[in-house]
Structures are given as C-alpha cells and as structure tokens.
Amino acid sequence: MAAQRVLIVDDEPDIRELLDITLSRMGLETFSAATLGEAQSLVSEVSPDLCLTDMKLPDGNGIHLVEYIQEAHSHIPVAMITAHGSVETAISALKAGAFDFISKPIELESLRSLVSRALQLDGDTASLNKAVSSDLIGNAPSIQKLRKQITKLARSQAPVHIQGESGSGKEVVARLIHHNGPRAAGNFVAVNCGAIPPDLMESELFGHIKGSFTGATADKPGLFQAAAGGTLFLDEVADLPISMQVKLLRAIQEKAVRPVGSNEETATDVRLLSATHKDLVAEIDAGRFRNDLFYRINVIDLHVPSLRERAEDLPQLARTILERIASEQEEEKLRLDDSAIEALSNYSFPGNVRELENILERALALSDGDLITAEDLQFSSMSSRNPTTRARESDKEGKHTWSEEEAYGDIEGYLDEMEKQILSKALEDSRWNKTATAKLLGISFRSLRYRLKKLGLDE
Template identity: 40%
Template sequence: MSAATPVNNPEEPFVEAFGGWQERSILIVDDEPGMRSFLQRTLVGRCSRVETVESVEAANVLLDQHHFDLIILDNSLPGKSGVDWLQEIRELGLHNDVVLITAFADLETAIRALRAGAADFLLKPFRVNQILSAIGRCFDRAHLRRENFILRRELDTHVDLAGVDGLIGASAALQPIREAIKRLATVPSTVLITGESGTGKEIAARAMHNLSNRSANHFVPVNCGAVAPEIIESELFGHVKGAFSGAASSREGLFFYAQGGTLFLDEVAELPLAMQVKLLRVLEEKRIRPVGAEREIPVDVRVIAATNRNVEEAVQEGRFRQDLYYRLNVVQLHMPPLRERTEDIPALAEYFVRQLAQQLGVAAKKPDSALFASLASYSWPGNVRELRNLIERWLILGNISDVTAANTTPGTTTNSDVTLEAVEKQHILKILAEVDGNKTEAGRRLGISRKTLERKCAEWGV
C-alpha cells in the first residue's frame, strides 16, 4: 500500500452530525489520479457538487466560477505547495474551509498549515472515516459559526414570527399579500418590499425565505440605514487583513453568511451612492469582492430589499440610482399600513399579549372592548410595531387610560381635517419629549430607525 492510498475500513461507521451534506459542495485539489478518484467516489453520493482538479491553476479557474463550501487540498503539488497556495487565497479574500492532506508531514508544515488558515490536517494514508470526520468537523463548525452569527442578529432585531407566513390577521388587505408571498417564494427573483415603517416588511421577506427552497440555509437581515457609510461595504462583502486601519484580521461579510440563503436589505434607499454602484454589480454578476481583496468571489444569494421611502422620488432627485432601482424592483410587494387593516388589531393585540406577557414575566390579560375601541380610533403612524410597543406599555402599566393617553395630548383635536402628517409629527414629538430627546430610545419605541427619526426632525426644524 502506497503512502497516499487511503484505508477503507467499513467497520468504523461515520455519522454525519448535522446532516445536510446534500447541500454542500467540495473541491478536491490533488495531483494523484488515484486519490482524486477515491475521494470523488467517497463524496459524490453525499454532496451536491464534487469537483476534482490536479493543480492550483485549475483550482483557481473553478473558484472563479463557483462557490465551494470546502476544499480538500494536497500539500505536495507541482510548482507550488498547498500551504503556499492556501496563504495566497486567504490574502485574496477567499474564506473557504480547507482540509490539508499530505504524505510527508512534519511539525513545521502542520504549524504553517494552521497559521495559513487550514481547518484540519490529515496525514496520508488515512481511513475513510478519518476524511469523513474531518469534513464533518468543518461543516459542523461552519454551521455553528453561521448559526451563532444569525442568533446574535436575531437577539438584536427581536423579530418574531407567527404561523407559516408570520402575518397575523384575516383582513381583506392581507389576502393578496399572502398570495403574493407564496408565489414569490417559488422563484429566485429579486423583490422590493415597500411600505411605511412597522408594517411588517421584514416578516414578509422572512416568509418568502421560509417557504422557499432556500429555507435550509440562513436568512440574513441588515438595516442599511443603521450601518455607518464608511463600513457598509465591509459589512456586506467582508474584508482582508490590512485592508484599512483597524483591520487586524480578515472577516467574512453578510453575503458570506447568507450563502445559499437570503440577504434582506432593509432601508435599502439609505445606501450611499458609491455603495449602490457596487451592489448593482453584485446583483448582475453574482460575485463579491471583499474590501482590500484582489479577487472576486462567486455567491449564491437571493436578495430581497425593502424601503419606507418613495424610491421613484429619490431616483428623480438623484439620491438613488435608477439602474439599481430597476434591478431591485423586479417584483414589488407593498405592505398595507395598519390603518387600512384595523380589523386585524384584535388578533394582533391578543398575539402580542401572549408573546410579551411571557417575555416580561407578567400575567397575560385579555384586552377588553374599551381598549379595542381606543386602538381602532387611532391612526397608527408607527403601524404594527407601534401597536406592539403600546401593548407592552399596557401590560406594564395595567391602566387603559395611561396607555391611550399616549395617543393624544392636551389641547389636540380629533377633527377629521387633521392630516396624517400632523398626527405623526405630534406623536413623534411627544415620544421624544418622554425620553428627553434620546433619539435612539425614541426610535425603538416608535419602531423606526434613528436615521429615519433624524431625517423627520430635520424636515420639521426640530
């Protein structure tokens, strides 16, 4: 048996811990035909895509064309060692997991491999279960890394879904939305979701993802208006070590974490113009370039965007690129405001009571007709998100009058001639006064971003 020949030991079973290998792709780089053939036979029934090449030059061609979840890399290659090539691709911004295999290992090579970013290191000859275990560890770590990242973002955003599509209520305004979500879930097209703040745009985007064939992978949301313009490119595409001051190490971007899944760009109209150009290129070519990298990386990500602004007006004013608008607006889904579906308020209120009572550790009270009457008479500038915040205050204060007083101020009128904009301004200024001008806290209570709140205050001269 040669040093490069693997040992097939069927008596040592292997268990795929997380499963889902059928969604994974692997690139094998080895100059020995027997090893390439063996690894391909071993993996082709387990993974969705297995490619084999005999040189780093051929590997570079495939990496430019496709995304691979894992690379199995021989260290002894003609012209260039596997470790040297691994260092090169890391410097170019490629973060693929790599298992290095070699027949001539020493401590120095192992240390260099790990420092270069190899996820695992195997000495030939190896058993079948050893290579499968190494691959499984890589997939498990990648799964957990993405899972932890997504869970941290979930805790930050506090998005809760109810039912399959997350939409609560049976109003006529919701029926076409539900039907559209089901249809859009079956296609890969880019979708632009419009509507006022707090109408459930992210919930609709999540529903499209959960009902699609991408649901096995992650839904990654990002609020474009909440990320500083100078770091938004790194946030989306990642960066390589030394790309800018403070970049002490390479970092994957949100497109990386959304690989195979869905990236939700909320408040997309807040993107700087320079970033709009780069996003358009990514949407058209399905490739990203991490900040400071010399190489583009293919990605398989569905993009769903959302905005509460009038994008056509922004295009006319030169604040949003027309070509990006057309590229995002393949299909548009408009979320109705709560004032157009007031019949859903009882169902929403009862849902929020159940949800928030458990989170707050208080008794779940049943809203009565007096509270529903008060809720139905309000215009809801903050929409469903504002309703949720009001129910939270009701559960804490326990007094309907204390809560409904938040909807009016002394001296205000309920005259039907009062415009929606006036009601919105009145309510926002009242919340700002309650929090002593803290725009971050006011935005949280109102269900809008700080940037949106600052824009409104600037318009009002506040």
Template identity: 40%
Template sequence: MKKILVVDDEKNMRWAIKKALQKEAYKICEAANGLEAIEKFQEEIPDLILMDLKMPKMEGMEALTKIKEMRETTPVIMITAHGTMESAVEAMKLGALDYISKPFDIEELKITIAKALKVGELQEEVSYLREELEKNTGKTIIGNSAEIQEILKIVDKVANTNATVLILGESGTGKEVIANAIHYSSNRNKKPYVKVNCGAIPENLIESELFGYEKGAFTGAVARKIGKFEKADGGTVFLDEIGELDLSMQVKLLRVLQEREFERIGGNERIRIDVRVIAATNRDLYKMVEEESFREDLYYRLNVIPIKIPPLRERKEDIPLLTNYFLERYSQEVGRKNIAISEEAQQKLLNYHWRGNIRELENVIERMVLLGQGNLITVEDLPYEILQEKKSAETYQLPKEGICMEALEKDLIIQALERAEHNQTKAAQLLKMTRHTLLYRMEKHGIKKK
C-alpha cells in the same frame, strides 16, 4: 446527569470505560454491536455515543450513519484499534465529531468526551433556536384583511424562487416579518440568513460590511474580514432601509445583483456567490429615481417582485387580531393569564391613527400588560395619546333613519372611479385605501373594471 452509550464488542473494554466514566457522574449504557447500539439509542436517547469501528453484525460506520439519520445533533466519538487516517476521515464525513485510537489514555478520553458534550449542547441550542425562529419569527404574519391575504399569496408564490423581492411600507408595518417569511418558507431556509440595516452603518463602513476586506487593505485591517454577502452564500441577504445607500454603494450593489460576484476591499480575487436578495424601505424609491438620488437601473433590479404593505390605519380589521396576539404574548412573559380588553377600549384602538403602525400597537399592548393590575384592560388603562386622539375632520353624522353601508360604499367607489376617470390607483387614493382593497371591494359590489 449526562447519559453515554458505550458500543464495543469487547466486554472488558466496555467494563473499563464504564468504570472510569462512572467516577465522572455519567450514566453509562452498553451495546455489543451496531444493531444493539441502534436499539439502545432509540430507548435511551443518550447525550453522547462512544462507538467502536470494527464489530460483528453491524459495524460502527453503518450504525453511525443510521443514528445520524435519526438524530443529527447527538455527538459520536469513534474508537478503533485500526486507527488509520482514512477511517478517521471517513467517520468524520459521516458525521462523527471525533475519534480516539486504542490503546488510549483514560484522561485523554475524559477530555474528549467533555468537549464533545459541550459541542452537543451547542448543536441542540442552535437546532432549537432555528426551529423557534422558523415557527415564531419567520411565519408570524397576523391579519385577515384582503391586503394581508394577498401578500401571503405572493409570499407563497415567490418563496421557492430566486427572484429579488422589494418590500415597501411605512416604518413599523412589518417589512422584516415578511422578509423572514419568504426566507423561512424557501428552499434556502437551512442556509444562512444575513440581515443588514443599511441606514445603521456609516457610509465609510458599509462597503467593508457588505463585501469584507483583505489583511492590510487599510490602516487597522489586521486580518481578513468576511463580508455579509460572503457569509450568506447559499442563503438570503435582507437589505433593510435600502433607500439609505449612497450612489457609490448603489453602483457596487448593482454589480453584485447583475454578476453575482465581487472582490473584497484590497483584494483581486473574484468571489462568486449564490445569494437571494430581499430589500426593504420606507422611502419612495420611484420618487428618489426621479430626483436622481437612487439609480434607476438598481431600482428595476430590486423591484422584480414588489410587495407593498399597507399601513395599519388602512386595514383596521387586523387591529383586534394583532391586539389579541400581543396580549397573549406579553401576558405569558409576565406570568399572567387570560388578560382581555374591554369593547370600549378596543374601539379606541380601532379609531386611533397608528402612525407607528404595528410596532406602535405592540408597544402600547406591552405597556398596558406590564402596568395593568387586573385581567381586564379598560379605557382608563389606555395611553394618553390614544385617549386624546382628535376626531377626523372627515367625520360624518349618521342620519336618524340610519343608512345602508353596503349601498353607501358602492356609491362612493363609483363616484371615486368616475372622478379618477377609472384610474384605479387614483380612485384608491381618493378613498384613502390601497388599490388591492379597492379591487377587492369592487369585486364584492359587482363593479366592473373599465
């Protein structure tokens, strides 16, 4: 049952409204002035407020302001016998959803209330989804590896800047998750966040998707269309798969990044925007620049803050954390609790190559939770491709007397640095690790940079 708070200094008016609305199965609370309205609001948390404009002790405008500060999504309808356009506009500016003038028709009031309650439900849903998105999608970065911790530091440093960010990494490594974290940690997090998959939109449609068009711009343009950049004004645009843009669109995107303005297709009006751009790709943009399939000037415009996400096989210490995260998530979805994975099965996951990275791991865990019978996932539950993973040609035999891993790792790092003439990037490639990991392990072993 929906709860409505009726605020009016006229007792007869409150009685008449209460009698009419109770027939509609609403629960009615009453207050005689703005001060009482605030007290009742805090006690009852109504779904809607009907509030008179002119009242003793505290008028409706002041009470409206205070109530909106406490709970922005509660719809408020102002009732006034002094219904001028100025007072209505002022109430709307302060957050009122609608207004109705005395004397009013009861049926008209019922319709206005029904519409306001629907808007209130939608506002609550949007508020809830935004909170869930911020809590779950925006900031779910799982990992204790040195590489992930370094990425988190970068995200924290750049989030509240307007710097363009370029996220690089193989498919499935979590580039969109990092983009989400940047936006939702920034001061733009209440503004639009518009995502565009540049590889999923046909070449002949990408310009109209990004910049929009005017009515009559081409056959089929029967009305003006607002593009993604215009929709994102004040917020963030995430351009996923940026490497898929053709050269003609690269030129137009470069202009937007340089001048922060554009025209809709078929229009002459210059549209100024305030948009933060985050781009991502699984392609080697620098190599594409050398091959002249990606503009060098655009590359440097995008590459202000580069974030390189290593593949999962290069940060195996994160696999158990990710496994447990996905186990808990999908266990809740199917209504099963305390699903665990055996040590032997976990070791198989650690040894697997994970060509599809985190996305592949998530799919595997979801499949095992859905198809599994008991609360323990064992080796027998693992997919065929993991069980049949061939041993690497670089497998080493452990000596009978054992070995000191710390000494071996330090020695191999020194050998790689010497062979690469102390070029850290080349040494990291020889050791099949990222440069960040190499620097972390050099510091761990006390190996000085040259």
C-alpha cells in the same frame, strides 16, 4: 424511491450532453428537448420535477415555455439559461415566473447548487399557506392577497422589493419568504442600510482582508458571505449612498463580491430581498437612487399594507400580540376589554404594527389586574406630550439641569433620560430593593420592571 426528473431544453447538443452528464451524476433522471414544441409535449408526458431551458429556441423562446408551465403546471420550477451579461433577459424570465437563472458559460458548481435548491420544492402549497397564515395575522383582503403572494414568491429566487410604511412588518414578510422557500436551511441576514456609517458600508457588505485599512487586523467576511446559501435582506435600501449603489449593482449582476483590499472577486450565492418605506421612483427622480439598481432589485414588487388599510384585523392582531408579550414576560394571561378595543380602533397608528406592540407592552406594564382598559393604553398622555416641558433648575448636588431646548427634535430621548435619573435615584434610596422602589414611586411592581427593562436598568 424513484429518481427525480429534470427536463433539459436546449437546441445545442453539446449543452444538452453537458447538463445530462452533470445531472445524472447527481442521481437525477433526465429528458431532453431541442424545441419549444418538444418541451411542451414532454412536460405533459413525463411531469418533470424541474425544467432547465435555454432562452433562444428554434420555434420560440424560453419565456414562452416559462409562461406555459406557469399556466398549466405551476408546481414545476423552471430555471432559465441566459447569455452571459444578459440582465434584461434574466429579469424578464424571473418576472414571467422562472425560479432562477444561470448564465453561459455554465459553471457546474453553480448549476448543481441551483438544481439542489429547486428540487427542495415539494409543491405542498397547502403547507406553505398554513405556515404563512400562522405568522401573518388577519383576514383583511389586503392580507389575504399578501399571503398568497408570499407563498408564490417563496418558491422563487427572484429579487423582491418590499414596500410599506415604517413598522408595517416588512422584515416579517421577508423572513416568511425565506423560511418557506428552498433556502430555509441557510442564514437569513438582515441589515439596516441606514444604520451603517458610509465609510464602513463596503467592508460590512463585502468584507475586507487583513491590512486593507487602519484597524483591519484580520480578514473579515462581509454580510454577503454570511448569507451564503441563504437570504440577504437589505432594509431601508434607499439610504444607501450613490457610490455604494454602484458597487451593490455590480455584486448583484456578477453574483460576486470583491472584499476591500482584495484583487479577486468571490462568488456569492444569496437571494436578495430589499425594503424601504420611501418611494423609490421619487428617489430616482430626485437623483438619490440609481435607476439601474432599482430595475435590478425591483424584479418583483410587494406592498405591505399599513394598519389603517387593514383596520378590521386590529382586534385579532392586538389580542394575539398581547398574548405573545405576556408569554415572553411570563405574565398571567391578560385580556383587552371593550373600551381598550374601541380606543385602539379609533387611533390612526402612524407607527403601524410596531407602534401597536409598544403600546400593548406599556399597557401590560401599567395595568394592575388581568384586564387592560382604555385608560391603561394612555392615549391621552401620548397626545399631550410636547417639547415645551418646563425647565428644571439645577439641584444642590450639581446634577444635570434640564431645559426645554434639549427636548427639541428628540422628546422621547429627553423624557427617557429624566425617567432614568428618577428611577436610579429611587433605587439608590431604596437600597436597590425593587419592591420598596415601586412603593416609593407609587407604581406597581410590574410597571417598575417594565420601566427598568426599557431603560436598561434591569441588570
């Protein structure tokens, strides 16, 4: 098997020699150019598998070479060599289509890691498209565009910011970018920035050393370390406190993190993806998000369409999701009748695909046959719920008294607690016989099983 080829473009002989020796020891065949013109000629002549180029060249710059290769030889990944701390240059290169960048002075371990990742790209765009299509359901123009963007971005190491409404599938998109790229063998670590208490956030992201604070009984690696060699996905990044945004910015720019309590930084090797349902520009204007961090994570902006923007995909999406849910629950194959499809098509889905999944899971539990109808979807009961539920009086056993004020701000939690208490009592009265419990409550066994699972009573 012929050795893979790498084109080295730099006007400094010492740099070219260093790269040539390092890459040759990796079993790679190298070619060198000192100018933009020489590089363009060699790209056509030797068809390299990777191009490493300096930013400053005697007759142009590395960005021009990136653009040339993107236009005429888009299958060839290009990595940019930049001056230390030149964040603007690195971002410009990534926006132009560079695979990744590395800063001078060049660290050989980082170089070998970058080259290894880049050469994992086999240029099989058709296979990537097929893989993305199988996970991203639909044929609406907005989805077709998104599919093409994912395929292209999977081949890059550029930070991507994914924007879209809650429930639209931002994490699905992030996972597709990871699993179809050169980091697929590494970990995909997703973290909801809004779910971590502010006082624990630094430790969670960067780790801590033993004794750094009360309760730190051992060294603990952070999420950056857990994602080493893979992808770190920061969901709801707009919820990061300002103080944490400063530390995150430094970690991204220096490609290193400092665990809590440590005096030394640890190098990191992660691809950063982020997402939010908020408008980050508006958050910046309101003083809640740093402009410099936005500039760093938003190298590539990706929009995930809401379900309303791809309404023509709803029937196919609903049938595919229902089939998956039924398979996971080991149920027989169920179908949606025309009335159900019409009811779904007339609904606005403020919760997008996630809400569609919840509606179909509930419908599957409540349906008695193998056909789901509009009635099983229970849209009327969803719209009729309101927080003015009649208060319940305390029973003789002294159980909790429910009042309408408890539903304010959390009606779903209020109703779940009521249902949980009713189910627990029915199970107890039926001596934990689920068939008898379903009969006592006047619901199907399937519906009972769904409700018990939803409320955590199925153990």
